Amino acid sequence: MNERYLLDKGDVLFARTGASVGKTYMYGVKDGCVYFAGFLIRGHVKPKFDTNFFFQSTLTRNFKNFIAVTSQRSGQPGINSQEYGNYQISLPTKKEQEKIGKLLNYIDLNIASNQRNQNKPLWTHPP
Secondary structure, X not given: OOHHHEOOOOOEEXXXXXXXXXXXXXXXXXXXXXXXXXXXXXXXXXXXXXXXXXXHHOOOHHHHXXXXXXXXXXXXXXXXXHHHOOOOOOOOOHHHHHHHHHHHHHHHHHHHHHHOOOOOOOOOOOO
């Protein structure tokens, strides 16, 4: 495989065409060795921002509305990297981003845990 398609910790992938346009994925080392395909757009979050906070912002209603408006085309919906780059989010300080990102990740993990019928929280308290 071509090493330029190998994901790095914190990379965020964006689906750019079809029914999955607007779907996102944040790579983590626990996912193993992962390469991305040409129908995806890879984003690198600058170190001065929190990757998890950025990823969580792609799960909001605001982002979904942006996708709905931006991806409208005749035929198959799609968004290119330049259009994704036009999405604007409000950014608190990096310390606040980290706290918010961790809390939202905690909530996501507990939802996933409950959906697997374990019905036990992964932690006894939020991070």
